[in-house]
Amino acid sequence: MAVVRIPPVLRPSVGGEREVSAEGSTVGEILESLASDHPETRSQLFGGDGELNRYVNVYLNDEDVRVLDGLTTGVGSGDTLVILPAMAGGAG
């Protein structure tokens, strides 16, 4: 069980929530749980190969899970996952 912070571009896919709780003991399990609960997020998080899309970064607390153990990185109950897709809003 961990808290997942949802970025603005994914919020419409999770009913507008900014944080959701998801079950699982690894990054992969938690994101899979998120995708099961909110199917619209699946294609945005995962590519066809089941790996994270390269334009989405996921952080366990402040560390990129790619420099940890990727989707198999263990997650404790007090941890927060941050989903960070690239944003380009600027000049507006």
Added chain:
Amino acid sequence: MPSGSEYIRTIKSQITEVDPSEVHELLNNGVAIVDVRETEEFGAGHLPGAKHVPRGHLESRIDMAVPDRSQRVILYCASGNRSALAAKTMLDELGFDSVESMTGGYTLWKDRGYEVDVPRTLTAEQRERYSRHILVPEVGFEGQMKLLDAKVLCLGAGGLGSPIALYLAAAGVGTIGIVDDDVVDLSNLQRQVIHTTAGVGTPKVDSAEAAITALNPDVNVVKYQTRLDASNIMEIIEGYDVIVDGVDNFPTRYLLNDASVRLDIPVVSAAILGFEGQLSVFAPHQGPCYRCLFPVPPPAELAPSCGANGVLGVLPGTMGLLQATEVIKLIIGSGDPLIGRLLMYDALDATTTELKVRRDPDCPICSVDPATIADDEMGMFPDYEAFCAAAG
């Protein structure tokens, strides 16, 4: 008793005077050249390499300037009188072996057309304008001079670019380049504070220039009323010390990253959406580049821009000023810049989150030594528009 002028004539007859032409030959030749004029005179210009010891402080300060009394010393003042008197003192009272006075002083030296050093100073108006910077130890006089010498390129005079350009102008950044091909629209004014209602319909670069010049005439504004693309980016960004990225699309962001890494120019980057902002500093080869963070852009449906999605008007102000702060830190060399870190600001929660950004050892751009890139590859970029369209 003799008159003052008679006394000086007498002194001059007792010392050796040298012509400026001879002094010119002796520059950088092991001879100590000492300017004995007042501080303000010295500050207005002096002989190259001259040391400064005002005649009034001669006895107390000459040892710091010329510790070796056997060294040959040439003194000068404005016209040759004060230096003659000082030479006499140094020879008779202070025990120097060889002290001469330059004939005609600084005035004759300049009349002969010899080179002078003019130390850079702030004008009285600048000292007043930047007084609150000068009072901050981390900025001070040196930092203010760095700001005045700095060249910063703002990509966009929109939501982020408006506060950035205004505050950098106020801070005295000497050259501010602005790249924007847009004109001011009424819907911009909710957040783009550099523009005015009267400026609706005018090019943003002109509107921004007018505001900057009105705020601080020290600033040289360089306008680029165009969009950055592969054909012009190298030419535009070369020579700038820092680039501030307020661009609203991925093709330009990747193009900018690659060009800035090749030219080794740090980019202070921010992005905003809704109530959230992201901020980081990409300093080539010191930390990760944008491609280390996001190797590929997202598909179009996941890459909305502000124009389509709306933005809280104050948010670009907040993020833009965080960018401007990072720019100033980079210029004055103080503090811990946001290199290798990404700051997320959530305005609704009033929370910030900091994430680590690692340099990718296999990054196709910043893991390559720019010097090893062949000349014909420099400035060449793939077609990013097509690249991003394909990604979408």
